[in-house]
Amino acid sequence: MKIRVLVSFKESVLDPQGQTVKNALHSLGYDFVKDVRQGKVFELEIDDLPREQLEVKIPEIADKVLANPIIEKFEWEILE
Amino acid sequence: MKIRVLVSFKESVLDPQGQTVKNALHSLGYDFVKDVRQGKVFELEIDDLPREQLEVKIPEIADKVLANPIIEKFEWEILE
Numbered sequence: 001m002k003i004r005v006l007v008s009f010k011e012s013v014l015d016p017q018g019q020t021v022k023n024a025l026h027s028l029g030y031d032f033v034k035d036v037r038q039g040k041v042f043e044l045e046i047d048d049l050p051r052e053q054l055e056v057k058i059p060e061i062a063d064k065v066l067a068n069p070i071i072e073k074f075e076w077e078i079l080e
Numbered sequence: 081m082k083i084r085v086l087v088s089f090k091e092s093v094l095d096p097q098g099q100t101v102k103n104a105l106h107s108l109g110y111d112f113v114k115d116v117r118q119g120k121v122f123e124l125e126i127d128d129l130p131r132e133q134l135e136v137k138i139p140e141i142a143d144k145v146l147a148n149p150i151i152e153k154f155e156w157e158i159l160e
Binding site for chain 2: 057
């Protein structure tokens with residue numbers, strides 16, 4: 001099965017990459033873009049696991065390896 | 081309104097970051113993870129635009145700024 005984990009900075013954390021992208025878009029005339037936040041996405045191909053195990057293992061992996069819980073938050077979903 | 085753009089390597093492109101994450105997970109005992117692909121996610125806060133304009137502007141932005149169309153693909157969705 002396939003799991004998608006989205007990792008992004010917490011709201012309170014500055015996102016200089018996102019700012020740079022926003023500035024680039026404005027310099028190209030895309031002024032309708034008001035704000036940009038950049039994050040990471042991980043697509044995990046995993047062995048089939050029951051839902052209750054996923055709900056333990058995926059947050060565990062996200063906290064230990066994929067995200068830095070001090071400054072980042074994550075969300076996940078089953079793709080297939 | 082809020083738009084999410086997901087950018088990832090095309091299937092044919094090697095993903096060394098994803099490989100490194102997979103190896104880290106295996107070394108921690110998470111052997112049920114078979115493959116990892118890493119990509120970028122952009123959350124854009126934009127002025128309200130009609131659907132038909134979004135369908136022109138968002139792919140334009142993605143191709144010009146957010147992704148490198150030679151090696152990356154993107155998908156997008158309206159969040160709110």
